[in-house]
Amino acid sequence: MQENYLAKWLNGDLSEDELKEFMKSEEYASYQRLKEVSSTLRAPEFEVETALQQLKQERIGEAPKVIALQPYKKFLRVAAAVAVLMVGSYFYLNLGKETFSAELAQQTEVTLPDNSEILLNADSKVTFNERTWDKTRKVSLKGEAFFKVAKGKTFTVSTSQGSVTVLGTQFNVENRKGFFEVTCYEGLVSVSYKDTERKLHAGTSFMVVDGRVVDASQPTTSTPSWMNNESSFERIPLKFVFEELERQYDITVKTENVDQSLLFTGTFSNTDMKMALKSISAPSRIKFKQEGDNVLFYAENTP
Amino acid sequence: MSNVCEDQVYSSIFRANSKTLFNYIYYKFGNEAKANDAVQEAFVKLWENCSKVAPEKAKAYLYTVANNMYLNVLKAEKVRLKYADTSNDRSNESPEFLMEEKEYKQKLDNALDSLPENQRTTFLLNRIDGKKYAEIAEMEGVSVKAIEKRMHLALKSLREKIDGI
Numbered sequence: 368m369q370e371n372y373l374a375k376w377l378n379g380d381l382s383e384d385e386l387k388e389f390m391k392s393e394e395y396a397s398y399q400r401l402k403e404v405s406s407t408l409r410a411p412e413f414e415v416e417t418a419l420q421q422l423k424q425e426r427i428g429e430a431p432k433v434i435a436l437q438p439y440k441k442f443l444r445v446a447a448a449v450a451v452l453m454v455g456s457y458f459y460l461n462l463g464k465e466t467f468s469a470e471l472a473q474q475t476e477v478t479l480p481d482n483s484e485i486l487l488n489a490d491s492k493v494t495f496n497e498r499t500w501d502k503t504r505k506v507s508l509k510g511e512a513f514f515k516v517a518k519g520k521t522f523t524v525s526t527s528q529g530s531v532t533v534l535g536t537q538f539n540v541e542n543r544k545g546f547f548e549v550t551c552y553e554g555l556v557s558v559s560y561k562d563t564e565r566k567l568h569a570g571t572s573f574m575v576v577d578g579r580v581v582d583a584s585q586p587t588t589s590t591p592s593w594m595n596n597e598s599s600f601e602r603i604p605l606k607f608v609f610e611e612l613e614r615q616y617d618i619t620v621k622t623e624n625v626d627q628s629l630l631f632t633g634t635f636s637n638t639d640m641k642m643a644l645k646s647i648s649a650p651s652r653i654k655f656k657q658e659g660d661n662v663l664f665y666a667e668n669t670p
Numbered sequence: 671m672s673n674v675c676e677d678q679v680y681s682s683i684f685r686a687n688s689k690t691l692f693n694y695i696y697y698k699f700g701n702e703a704k705a706n707d708a709v710q711e712a713f714v715k716l717w718e719n720c721s722k723v724a725p726e727k728a729k730a731y732l733y734t735v736a737n738n739m740y741l742n743v744l745k746a747e748k749v750r751l752k753y754a755d756t757s758n759d760r761s762n763e764s765p766e767f768l769m770e771e772k773e774y775k776q777k778l779d780n781a782l783d784s785l786p787e788n789q790r791t792t793f794l795l796n797r798i799d800g801k802k803y804a805e806i807a808e809m810e811g812v813s814v815k816a817i818e819k820r821m822h823l824a825l826k827s828l829r830e831k832i833d834g835i
């Protein structure tokens with residue numbers, strides 16, 4: 368028998384002759400049993416994943432995490448810098464920025480640093496910079512407002528549709544969707560709309576409806592009607608009348624069989640809704656139904 | 671180029687080697703806690719030297735570290751092993767046979783315990799972990815022939831102990 372034949376036998380490396388010879392020996396049965404039983408031996412439990420977690424958390428600590436994060440480090444640095452810049456510039460640009468607004472069915476009075484006054488109609492907003500007010504008198508307007516401007520440097524009202532510049536005067540600016548109107552009540556107002564500039568003397572107004580400049584009537588009052596809790600219209604499409612109604616009462620207006628391009632001349636109350644609804648429906652020969660915050664204007668099809 | 675410092679490479683080396691490394695130390699010293707420590711220690715060392723050890727050398731590195739750790743320090747304790755539950759296939763065996771089987775396993779346990787540490791380790795790595803002689807030789811840092819010798823001697827003395835010669 369060759370050297371280490373037991374190891375060779377266990378490994379299946381004995382030649383046929385050697386195996387036959389070994390099987391004849393008396394101890395063969397013992398070895399065979401040893402081979403069989405020892406193959407059912409089992410080592411103690413070892414949880415590989417648990418051990419790996421333990422190793423990483425307790426022994427290697429933060430090291431693998433640092434390596435995993437490295438690709439993002441540069442990105443994080445840049446992102447942090449950008450964030451600081453953005454926040455910084457936001458605060459810088461907005462330093463001294465003041466915003467006043469009037470909610471639906473509300474009016475708000477604003478007094479500017481130079482004692483100029485702004486009265487905001489329902490659903491309107493003005494923004495101005497208090498810090499630079501001494502140098503530039505400029506406000507941004509969304510919605511409708513009446514301005515009583517103290518004498519001084521040029522006063523500018525900028526809107527999404529056009530801007531108004533004055534020196535010292537009283538005027539009203541209405542900047543609604545598809546509707547832009549400036550009415551001068553005192554002094555001189557300069558309106559720039561698109562590329563044209565128009566000077567408005569006291570008692571005149573400038574109106575743009577759906578992108579078209581419309582000849583507006585002369586105001587007959589010294590202040591806009593809404594300041595007396597009324598909304599007045601002269602030859603204005605019903606669409607804008609309904610929108611104003613929605614703003615004044617915080618309601619939703621729906622229509623059925625009503626031609627909204629019909630021109631409306633009249634006034635409705637901003638305090639008495641029943642009266643206001645009648646004021647609109649009667650002259651237009653339409654009817655209305657009211658259910659909570661919803662109002663339906665409808666025309667009955669007369670044969 | 672894969673690098674041991676990369677988390678993925680390192681984790682895959684751990685998954686491939688930790689269990690056998692644990693068994694290897696356990697067969698030598700019969701101490702589960704120490705075997706667990708050896709695995710942790712060896713892998714911490716590997717991590718610390720991850721830039722110096724190539725992935726294909728990692729296995730040999732781990733066994734060297736684990737070996738050196740307890741060399742001449744730890745006194746071997748009794749190695750306790752379990753047997754796979756084979757009673758299902760043998761439900762028709764007589765009580766006498768089952769009794770004899772239990773006695774045999776008891777004798778094998780004792781015989782394994784009295785083996786020199788290097789013979790027991792070689793025998794168990796082959797029988798439990800199915801390691802080839804060449805692999806065991808690599809772990810132990812000796813020749814394949816030396817492992818064959820250890821195996822031969824292990825079988826011989828186990829049989830003698832069990833048969834009471």
